[in-house]
Amino acid sequence: MQPFASSEPLDAARRQALHDEVHARPPEALTAPLVVTHWAMLADASERAASRAHLAELLAGRGQPAPAQDAVYWRADLGDFALRWEQHTEFVSWTFMRPLQPPEVLALQHGEPPNAAELAPAAWRAAIPGRALAGIQLWVLPKAGTDRAALVRHLLDERTLTGSNVISHSSELHTDMQLRPDGCVRMLVFTGEVAPGQVSPRRLGRLVQRLLEIETYRMAALLALPTARAASRCLAGGETELASLAQAVCQAERADEPALLDRLTRLAAELEGLYAATHTRFAASAAYHDLVVKRLHDIAESRIESMQSLHDFMERRLTPAMSTCRSAARRQAALSERIARMSHLLRTRVEIEQQQSSRELLAAMDRRGAMQLKLQSTVEGLSVAAITYYVVGLIGYLVKGAHGLGWPLSAEATMAIAVPLVAGGVWWSLRRLHHRIMGDAHHR
Secondary structure, eight states: OOOOOOOSOOOHHHHHHHHHGGGSSOOOOOOSSEEEEEEEEEOOHHHHHHHHHHHHHHHHHTTOOOOOTTOSEEEEEOSSOEEEEEEOSSEEEEEEEEEOOHHHHHHHHTTOOOOSGGGSOHHHHHTOSSEEEEEEEEEEEESTTOOHHHHHHHHSOGGGOEEEEETTTTEEEEEEEEEOTTSOEEEEEEEBOSTTSBOOHHHHHHHHHHHHHHHHHHHHHHTHHHHHHHHHHHHHHHHHHHHHHHHHHHHOOGGGHHHHHHHHHHHHHHHHHHHHHHHHHHHHHHHHHHHHHHHHHHTTOEEOTTOBOHHHHHHHHHHHHHHHHHHHHHHHHHHHHHHHHHHHHHHHHHHHHHHHHHHHHHHHHHHHHHHHHHHHHHHHHHHHHHHHHHHHHHHHHHHHHHGGGTOOSOHHHHHHHHHHHHHHHHHHHHHHHHHHHHHHHHHO
16 A cells, blocks of 8 residues: 555645644633533534534524535624534534523522523524534533532532532532433533632633533543444454364364364454454544543642542543453454464464375375386386397398398398397487486476
């Protein structure tokens, strides 16, 4: 495979696009009190294209221009709420944000949570393309004048409640990571309003963005868990089959080896198919998990007495799931290596037996060659005798005809004298022909 090389020149426009990547998806400048509703929708290529058209439909209804065809990020201020649209490799995120009015803050304290997406048309919200991956309802409220204990008690489940200080101890984060009937996880952030606990809009925007990413990437990482469990069942069957094959190879006769090699090849093909079906998912899961860990580090949590932090919760609940995914990936690699070793062992055994058979065949050919050489020597002797007999017979006819020309010896005497001479000549001629043939074969 040839390495990929871009044919596009690095001109000023392309350099600018590469430079602007570092500023892609900037955080919002946010102030409390506000509510954020975030949806991440799994989307294939057609659904990602449809999501851009869906966004354009909402913008057109508010008299705003549609995003560019190559846009992967768009922010729109729609008056009573703001919308942030982002397109990722596997999902599209929709983030609705709006400030909370005093009556809504009061209602929130009484357990009546408002959301930011409710101001968008209901039919439009219901038709958002894709399948829901993650949903978050996040409320940001000032510490001053807020009954934080009552809010936490009314909005969150104390059985899985987490709490921590964030943004240099100036703010508090609470969540229970429970999925509500509306498909969302709830989060509460209480911010300081006066120095030294005052939080700037940019810092608050970065915190909110990281919290949304933690939940989104957590769910994206967990997409590999069903795959890992299914793969583990297949791997268990493959490991059992390989153990059976190893035992059979130890006890196999020569006639059994082709069938064993066929079984081993089929097992290797099945494993390769499983690897092809799961490798991308496992690799993506590892990348998403790394992002979750990085975002947890970025929010710089510190403990609130007698409460577990979000990091502790993820360490206890998410890490085992990711370990299952990594274990399945490692088992795939290990089984592949074991199959390769077994295949090499069996092929080596077959090759050694083939070499032994070849040596036996060559030895048999050598024996047959030696026998043929002996037979050839015998045939050469008979050939000398036969040729001598016929040549001497011809000489006898010649001598009988030569009597009339004055040949002094009788035919019998002449034939007797000719026998050794003819036999010697025939033998010498055959030997010379034999050496010439063998010499030509040797040179070839």
